[in-house]
Amino acid sequence: MAESFLPAPYAPTYDIDPKYAKSAVYFCCEFAIDQSFKIYSGGLGFLAGSHMRSAAALKQNLCGIGVYWTCGYYNQTRGEGREMAVQFRRKEYAFLQDTGIRFQIPIYGKQVWVGAKFLPPEVFGTVPMFFLTTDIEENDINDRQITQRLYDNDPGRRVAQYIVLGVGGARLLEELKVDPEVWHLNEAHALSAAFRVLEKHKGKVEEVRKRFVFTTHTPEEAGNEKHDFGLLKSASFFGGLDEAVVREATGITDSVFNHSLAALRLSHKANGVSKLHGEVSRKMWGHHENICPIGHVTNAQNARYWKDRGLERARTNGDLEFLHDRKRELKDQLFRVVADQTGKLFSPDVLTIVWARRFAGYKRAELITRDMARFKKLLNNSDRPVQIIWAGKPFPFDYGAIETFNHLVRLTRDFPNAAVLVGYELELSRILKYGADIWLNNPVVTREASGTSGMTAAMNAGVNLSTDDGWVCEFAKDGHNSFIVPPAQPGLSDHDRDEHDRLGIFEILENKVLPMYYDKPKEWSQIVLNSMTDVVPFFDSDRMADEYYTTVYS
Incomplete structure (x- = not known):
């Protein structure tokens, strides 16, 4: 067995598997590791948390570096009118050990x-x-406020946060007297680490490129973070490097500094987070010179963490009766949360649709409500009843997304079978997936780099109803393990595209899902079983963590 590159007392208790002996450090702005450790906002953190669990299970020679956000992201609560409210609270964690390491960095x-x-x-x-x-x-x-709030709304402070993660992470490794073979940037937030390494090696770009790999999660060039070059320079983002050295290393000559483009030029490999996203990324960045090759490693989630053991036992044994009974029990657990938060009593015998993820415009949380007549008809169908739940956290200063959330709160107020929940964190996410019959996912196609929530829903006997985007393209077999909205024709206006997708969702719900769920329970159970079986092992993060070593770190 190989040895960890970390010194005692920080080395893991497990022996390193020789297959994963190469030393690697994984930088990420957020990690969703446990409900009690509130240093994450959403999908990026969920992914990173699963990665760290699987890397340990595989006994990889890897460590993670993040930021201790003392006020976390934010607490999502309700105001007096039941609308969304934002609270910031300081949090302490007894399970974290103070290393005693202290150093200074320029900001x-x-x-x-x-x-x-x-x-x-x-x-x-x-x-x-x-x-x-x-x-x-x-x-x-x-200075204390720099690391208090994850994704602080102040642009200058956000830059300071990225310096702490990047330069601070590099300085930590120097304090530990280690220089890992692989420096993995999970998104470009820690890019400043590359400039610390460049400065340390007196401007030799090859010393940076041979170490760094980069994972991009953003499928649109406009969505990649940019800052004024002068602002970054004044913030010490580039350390003590001369401007000419930075520009030569990154190939960025104008006043706008594109973090992702710089990461692509300072790494020897990069990857998108699904097969489709890899293709989109190569088209998006391909016209830029001197970027590294862009492949893909499809995101995944840690099955050991997310799976309900009872459902998994039923799947393994092919016991459809126990599968049905266990799912009913889990729906009851979810509905206690619904009742506690909203005062609405849901039934475990009714088809339950869940839409739960970060609230962002392209994810179209309210899409099926845009045709109110048809939406009401769906909710008022007494022969084949449905229940619908929404949950998710907008960015606390994205007022458009917050208004969408509040619009759904107001819209569902008079429907006893529709609810909007607050507090979408790890535990609520788990309970929603335990209780969902249909996991609704309707992003604008090509806008969702991967998505992961549907993976863990499938692991827990939830069936995906989705537009054909992200990870779903690699998983879905329409009518066998999921239901897929046929892609819209290219060139449609945004309005016509949204109408096409909305009509597709209603068509599937009314003519496929509801008849199968209520009239053909054996067929429904089979599609549930197919979904659970097909989602593993490929969408288990053990595969993903292995693939990073074998294809990206190699």
Whole structure:
């Protein structure tokens, strides 16, 4: 067996599998590891948390570096009118160990102190992980606020956060006296680490490129983060490097600095997060010179963490009766949450549709409500009744997404069988997937790089009803393990495209899903079983963590 590259006392208790002996460090802005550890916002964190669990299960020579967000993302609650409210609260975690490591990094002309917390692998079954913080006594109040709120709304402070993750992460590795063979940027938030390495090696770009790999999660060029070059320079994003050295290394000559483009030029490999996203990324970036090859590693989720054991036992044994009974029990658990939050009593015998993920415009949370006549007809069907639940967190300052959330709260107020839940974090996500019969996913096609929520729904006897985007393209067999909305014709206006997709969803619900669920229960049980069987092992993050080593880190 191989040895960990980390020094004691930070090395994992497991022996490294020689297959994964190459030393690697994984930088990410957020990790969803456990409900109690609130340092994540959504899908990127869910993915990273699953990756860290699978990397540990496979005994990989990898560690994670993130940020200790002392106020987390935000608490999603309800105001007096039941609308969404945002609360920020400081959180403490007894399971994190203070390493005692302290160092300074330059941010906006000041030397800011950074401390490092350590998460031992045995706490949550992850690889060794470090979390950086400026919220320590050595700093003044302004510097302490840098690492308090995940994705702070202030652009200048966001840059400072990225410096803490990137430069701070590189400095932490120097303090530990290690230089991993692979530096994995999961999104470009930690890009400043590359400039620390470039500075350390006196401007030798090859020393950066041989170490760095980059995972992009954004399928539109406009969605990739950009900043004014002068702002980044004044923030010390590039450390002590001369501007000419930075521009030569990144090939960026104008005043706008594109983080993803720079990452593609400072890495030797990059990947999208689904097969389709890999194709979209190569088209999106292909006209730029000197970028690294872009492949794909399709996202996945940790089955050991997400699967209900009773449902999995029923799947393994092919016991459809127990599968039905266990699903009914799990729906009851979800409906207790619905009743507690909304005062509405749902039935476990009724087909339950769930839409739950980050609220963002392209995900179209309210799509099926845009035709109110047909939506009401669906909800008022007493012969084949349905129940619908929405949940998800908008960015706390995305007022358009918040209004969409509140619109759904108002719209569902008078429907006893439609509800909107708050507090979409790991545990509510798990319970929603346990209780969903249909997992509704209707992003604008090519806008969802991968998505992962439908994977864990499928693991728990939920059937995906989806537009043909992201990971679904690699999983779905329409009518066998899922229901897929046929793609719209290219060139349609946004209005006509949305109408096409909405009509497709209603057509599937009314003519396929409801008749099968109520009139052909054996056929329904078979499609549920097919979905559960087909989603593993490929969409289990053990495959994903292995694939990163064998295709990206190699």
